[in-house]
Structure formats: structure tokens, C-alpha cells
Amino acid sequence: MLTVKFIEENIDYVIERLAVKRFKGEEIIDNIIDLDKKRRQIQNQNDNIQASLNTIAKEVGLLFKAGKTAEADAAKLKTAQLKDESKQLTTEQEETEQKLKALLLQVPNIPHISVPSGNGADDNLLVRSGGKMPTLASDAVPHWDLAKKYDIIDFELGNKLTGAGFPVYIGKGSKLQRALINFFLDEGEKSGYKEYMVPLMVNEDSGYGTGQLPDKEGQMYHATLDNLYLIPTAEVPVTNIWRDVIVNASELPIKATAYTPCFRREAGSYGKDVRGLNRLHQFDKVEVVQIQHPTKSYETLEEMVNHVENLVKKLELPYRIVKLCGGDMGFTSALTYDFEVYAAAQQRWLEVSSVSNFESFQANRLKLRYKDDADKKPNLAHTLNGSALALPRIVAALLENNQTPNGIIIPEILRPYTRFDVID
RNA sequence: GGAGAAAUGGCAGAGUGGUCGAUUGCGGCAGUCUUGAAAACUGUUGAACCUUUGCGGGUUCCAGGGGUUCGAAUCCCUUUUUCUCCGCCA
Numbered sequence: 070m071l072t073v074k075f076i077e078e079n080i081d082y083v084i085e086r087l088a089v090k091r092f093k094g095e096e097i098i099d100n101i102i103d104l105d106k107k108r109r110q111i112q113n114q115n116d117n118i119q120a121s122l123n124t125i126a127k128e129v130g131l132l133f134k135a136g137k138t139a140e141a142d143a144a145k146l147k148t149a150q151l152k153d154e155s156k157q158l159t160t161e162q163e164e165t166e167q168k169l170k171a172l173l174l175q176v177p178n179i180p181h182i183s184v185p186s187g188n189g190a191d192d193n194l195l196v197r198s199g200g201k202m203p204t205l206a207s208d209a210v211p212h213w214d215l216a217k218k219y220d221i222i223d224f225e226l227g228n229k230l231t232g233a234g235f236p237v238y239i240g241k242g243s244k245l246q247r248a249l250i251n252f253f254l255d256e257g258e259k260s261g262y263k264e265y266m267v268p269l270m271v272n273e274d275s276g277y278g279t280g281q282l283p284d285k286e287g288q289m290y291h292a293t294l295d296n297l298y299l300i301p302t303a304e305v306p307v308t309n310i311w312r313d314v315i316v317n318a319s320e321l322p323i324k325a326t327a328y329t330p331c332f333r334r335e336a337g338s339y340g341k342d343v344r345g346l347n348r349l350h351q352f353d354k355v356e357v358v359q360i361q362h363p364t365k366s367y368e369t370l371e372e373m374v375n376h377v378e379n380l381v382k383k384l385e386l387p388y389r390i391v392k393l394c395g396g397d398m399g400f401t402s403a404l405t406y407d408f409e410v411y412a413a414a415q416q417r418w419l420e421v422s423s424v425s426n427f428e429s430f431q432a433n434r435l436k437l438r439y440k441d442d443a444d445k446k447p448n449l450a451h452t453l454n455g456s457a458l459a460l461p462r463i464v465a466a467l468l469e470n471n472q473t474p475n476g477i478i479i480p481e482i483l484r485p486y487t488r489f490d491v492i493d
Numbered sequence: 494g495g496a497g498a499a500a501u502g503g504c505a506g507a508g509u510g511g512u513c514g515a516u517u518g519c520g521g522c523a524g525u526c527u528u529g530a531a532a533a534c535u536g537u538u539g540a541a542c543c544u545u546u547g548c549g550g551g552u553u554c555c556a557g558g559g560g561u562u563c564g565a566a567u568c569c570c571u572u573u574u575u576c577u578c579c580g581c582c583a
Binding site (some may be wrong): 108109110112113115116117119120122123124125128129130131134142144145146147148149152229267284315331436446447 | 511512524528539540541543544551552553562563564
């Protein structure tokens, strides 16, 4: 959520940059500014009334103490009308604030100045690529066939237990999951991230804090009986640790990592996109989150990109990093880099990580602030996060790219974790 | 799930209807003393919003929400959480 203050001070810039995200801002921005003006007016009036009520209450107290009951009773009478007025103004103020908030929630984050305009994936900028493209035998098959051949992932069984998109990992398939999770967490620790294990269900407040609610409500599984949501990413519980928190500037950056399963309803997905491990309702992911001082958040974004790049390099996967254009970016992000790895049998690039700087957009919703010695007032911090990494598509690429007549070769770096070299 | 008790500032802990945004202690910050540090002493120490060029002034906030009252941290209702006992249980 942008702050009204920022919008008011940068109207033209806001409208211009929102257009990069294909968001038409003129009307809504006008309304926001009007509502805020109204809000201030009402509060001003109401504050004055409250102040006189407080004065009268004090007077009445003093009169009673002095034994002047008649005068006290007279003073009491004056309050009735003021209270009515105040009540009405309070209602009006609450309504105005609600409307204002509803509008603010509709405005996406401003894309960073370096973000190009564009409509979709085709307009993204290639930043760099790396890794070696594998050359596969002519009889190479996609990962869903390999999963069946070596009996390491059973999609039909998941179907029976739960439904489509909930695979069962078996034997070495299961061990490979564990190995990847531990490898990613260990790498995170080496880069200075503190490990957290967090609840997989969150309440409404947390959903609002990171921006899943209200706009992406349909994408989360909702346990209505207790009004809890299954997390779509560890970002939600981890970032919400710092909801309503004022941290000392000297504690920044705060670096946190967590492994969690992620649950996504993925309403509206279909076709070859959802084949095999390409898109699941439940998947495993290690997430990294940083809270940083506003002047340093873009350095931090680069640092996080390097961390993720290091992971895919160590796994010896062919990868590319793209900077998302305005049209392809998320609602809450100011700048996003996507990581894709190449799955050679499908001959497709699969997105495995998204690393974003949200600047103060999430922090404003979270009321996550830092306090500087130089500055008396707390300021909004910047939040960043990235997948490091999401497992299923990494597994898909590993299986497809490393397939040989003798089985699937495990990358060197993972072998201490899997304690086997080959899936056969 | 049942019965009872509780929730106050960064922490501990007073306050049971009137000048209480809240005594006090610890912690934090600044100063005095000291070559420096510690100790001691002195001062200071929350957030949001409105208003003011500024100094300042005002409003709200004592777990959340609602109510009673001229006036609520204090009384009432309700939700949540914590603790104790009972029940169930990995």
C-alpha cells in the first residue's frame, strides 16, 4: 500500500509510473486526495468537539468537589449536543477512512524507475544467463515419464489421496526433496539468513499484511471454520513476524529464511502448464526474506539475486535471469527478477524463483518501521523476498537434464545430502 | 471441551470512577564526575492522527470490539490470548 503522503507529493510521477504497470491512476488518485482532505477536515472538527467535552468533564469534576451540585448539573446538560455531533462525525470519519483505505488497496506498487513498460513475458529483459545446456539422447523423456519409470513420484496416488496437483514422493524421490530442502537452508545460513520454522496456516491479519488479502483471496485455501488460510508461500508468515514492529536501524538488515510447503489453489490454470511438476497445489519451497533500510534495499536485491544464482550454479542447471516488465510484475513489487531453469526434455524454461524488492509497499501495510538515531520518528522499512528455491521445477529440470541410460545423475553438491549418486 | 484467575509502556510491576499517557524499578539515551570505564548522581525516555513556517497546541491509544457515565486503565457485555485445575490426546 502506498502512503497518501507519498501520492500527494508525487501525483504526476505516481500516475506516470503506474501506467508502466498498465494501471490507469488518474481518477483513483484524485479520489484518494479528495477523501484524505475530507478526512482531515472531519478529524479537525471532531478533535475540537472532543477537546471541549474534555474541558467540561474536568469542570464538572471540580464543581462536584466544591459542592456546587447545581452548577455541575447545568454543565452536564451542555454535553448532550456535543456528544451527538461528535458521534456523527466519528461515524463519518470512519466511513471516509474506510473508503480511503479501500481505494489505496487497489493501487499497485510503483515500479522502480528501471522497470520497462510492457504487456507480458515477451517484454521482459534478459539480464544474464549461465550454466551449460545439456545435450540429450534422442529418446530423452519429460520428467513425468522419468518419475514413473524410476517410481520416485506418483501423481495418480496423490490424485487418490487428495486430488490433482498433490503428488506423492517415494523412495529416492522423497529423499531428493529432503536433500534439496537441507541444501537450500544450509546455503541460506552460510549467507547469513536466520532459519525459522513457521506455522503453515495464518490468520486474516497476516494475509492483509503481505497483500494476499483482499485481492488474491481466491488463490489461497481457506479453512472457514477457524477462518485461517493455508500459506501460499513462507513469505506470509515470515514477513508477518515483523508486523507492527519498530526495529532499531542498527539491526538492519534482518535476514530470515524458512522452508515450508506452499499451498495454492491455482484457479484458472490449465493445459501443458500444469503437467507433472510444472504447477502444483502443494509444493515445497525455501524462501529468503530481508528487511532493509530504504537507502540500501537495491544493493540488497542484487545480493539476493546473487544468492539464488549461486544455488542454480551449484546445481549445475542452465538458467537465465530476467527483469520483469511492468505488465508482468506482481501487484506489490517495485522490481522483480525471475529465475528460470531449462528443462531439456520439455524444451521449456521453468520459473523457479522470483526475487523482489517491495520497497515500503508491504511495510506500510505491515506497519513495519525502523527507528534511526538521527530521525526522531520511525520510518517505513523496505522488505524484499525471494524463492531460494522452489523445489518442483528444480526437480523437473534435474530429472530431465541429468537423465542417462544408467539412470539420473545427482549433481555433485547434492550427494552429501542424498547419500546416493544416481536414481536408477 | 468444562471450571476459575488474569491481560497496563522495551521489560518488571503500581494504579479499582475525576487534573492518569499513567507511580516506581530495570533497561535505553544525554549530562556531571573520571585519563578512560564502572559506580554514583542529574535529566530524559511510546505510537498514530489533526493543527502550526517554527516554538507549540489538540485528539486518540492501558489485549481487540461494544456499552454505562459529565468523566473509564478502573464498572458492564463480548471476543481473543495466557495461567491453574479437570477431561481428552501425538
